[in-house]
Amino acid sequence: MAKLSDLLRDLDRALAADDQDTAASVRRTIAEGHPGTPEAAEAHFKLGLFQLFKRQDLDAAATHLREAAKAKHAVWSPQARISLGLILHRQGKFQQAVFELRRVSGMTPPSLITAQAAGLVVLSLRSDGKAQEAERARGQQLDMLDKLTRSLAGEEQAMARFMLGMEHKHDGRRDKAKPLLQAALTGGLPAAEAAVAKRALADL
Numbered sequence: 001m002a003k004l005s006d007l008l009r010d011l012d013r014a015l016a017a018d019d020q021d022t023a024a025s026v027r028r029t030i031a032e033g034h035p036g037t038p039e040a041a042e043a044h045f046k047l048g049l050f051q052l053f054k055r056q057d058l059d060a061a062a063t064h065l066r067e068a069a070k071a072k073h074a075v076w077s078p079q080a081r082i083s084l085g086l087i088l089h090r091q092g093k094f095q096q097a098v099f100e101l102r103r104v105s106g107m108t109p110p111s112l113i114t115a116q117a118a119g120l121v122v123l124s125l126r127s128d129g130k131a132q133e134a135e136r137a138r139g140q141q142l143d144m145l146d147k148l149t150r151s152l153a154g155e156e157q158a159m160a161r162f163m164l165g166m167e168h169k170h171d172g173r174r175d176k177a178k179p180l181l182q183a184a185l186t187g188g189l190p191a192a193e194a195a196v197a198k199r200a201l202a203d204l
Contacts, residue, residue, distance in 0.1 A: 001033050008039065024050045031067070041071035045080045052087065062087050069100075078104045078113050085120055094128035105144075112152075112159055115144050119167075142167060149180070158187035162197055174204050 007030050014023040027043035027050075034040050048064035051057045065087070068080035081104045088097035101124065104117035118141035125134035145167065148160035165180030181197045181204075189197060 002029060004030065004034050004037065004039060007033075020050065020054060024054075031064075036071075038071075038073055038076075041068050041073040041076045044068035044071070045076040045083075048080060048083060052083070058087050058091060078107065078117070082113070082117050082120065085117070085124070089120070089124050089127065094124045097124040098128070105141075110144050110148060110151075112148065112156060112163070115141065115148060115160070115163060118144055119163075155188045155190065158184045158189040159193065161187065162189055162193050165197070166200060169200055169204065178204050 007026055011023055011026045011030070014020075014026055024047060027047050030037075031040045031043040031047065044064045045068035048061045048068060050061075051064060052061035055061075062084055065080040065084040069077050069084060071077055081100045085097045085101040085104075088094075088100060098121055101117045101121045105114050105121055107114050118137065122134050122137045122141055125137055142164065145160055145164040149157060149164055152160050161180045161184035165177045165184060168174075168177035168180065178201065181201050185194055185197050185201075
């Protein structure tokens, strides 16, 4: 069995050369040969994204994402569940999507990741025709984001303000959206989100 350190070196080389197929092959070897490691959890997660976006194979992507989710890694497992929820939503499996997404949105303490999952819960419930449950979930999502705007700091706080501001804009609450987006821009919002926030403010 190849040593993990050697495989990680091979992976770095493949990524430096932008060789996605070789990188995927190395990640498969890591996932299969070193199960239970943080590196295997990351490998499964990124293989899931590779199958989803590069191969457009939803079933293969879901298989890898489930493995990453089961690893209970602090970073890769929640992200894997969110991606898995999106796949299930795309497949019309709304109840399964909600189940996976709620396993992230219910994590404590709340974070930007849990808030993202909470928003996708709302989307899946609406798609499943469960309007009342979706509205309750929507309230919980907005409440979570509101608390995050006060509990976080720095760039994370700016992101929470941006997310909440965009939700208020979407719902037509311009009086609440504008100050949040302005505060996000002055609080160190990343460039991509800052561009979105500026366009949103121009529409208000």
